[in-house]
Amino acid sequence: MSEPRLTLQFTVNGSEQIIQVSPTRRLLDILRSDLNLTGPKEGCSIGRCGACSVLVDGQSTPACLLLACQLQGRSVQTIEGLRDEPVFERVSAALVNAGALQCGYCTPGIASTLTAALRNNPTATAQELEQALQGNLCRCTGYTGLRQAVAELART
Known part of the structure; x- marks a missing residue:
């Protein structure tokens, strides 16, 4: 069958x-x-x-x-379809600037999630962005760089 x-x-x-x-x-x-x-x-x-x-x-x-x-x-x-979007460009620049990338396995999911959060709320606070990321885990970075990227995104 x-x-x-x-x-x-x-x-x-x-x-x-x-x-x-x-x-x-x-x-x-x-x-x-x-x-x-x-x-x-x-x-x-x-x-x-x-x-x-x-x-x-x-x-x-x-x-x-x-x-x-x-x-x-x-x-x-x-992630392949987000590359030319201004919000995604902001997100990827913040991740790179903060050194929030290591092995890169989780990075597409994190970048996509942050892009969606900022699209839906362009003036999101760091706390709101961290809340959006609660479903994304990273085993390599220890989250310090990621928190710095989130803080940068909340400031800009």
Whole structure:
């Protein structure tokens, strides 16, 4: 017996996608394997680490938790689709200036989450930005650089 297929139509990084997938296929797998967008990383697989965070309809969302059947008609942005946005440029500059990057595994999720937070609230305080990042873990930095980047973003 063959697995049911879904004709999934959604937007990724501004480009309309129409693909045939299992309705229970994870967004993370679709992005990485089908669309070759490798910014989102496999981390915990239960939505707690933030390594796979992408923007779905403008909100930071763990891609490991969304199934294909939940994506119909929605808009997804990965780190690859944020590169030319002024808010993202601010975020990436703050992360670099503060030395908040080490191995880089968690960085796409952190940068995506901060971008969404600042898009939704351009005058966010450091406390509000830290709150937005609560679903993003980093094992390398010790968070000092990340806190400095957040403080810089809250000042500008």
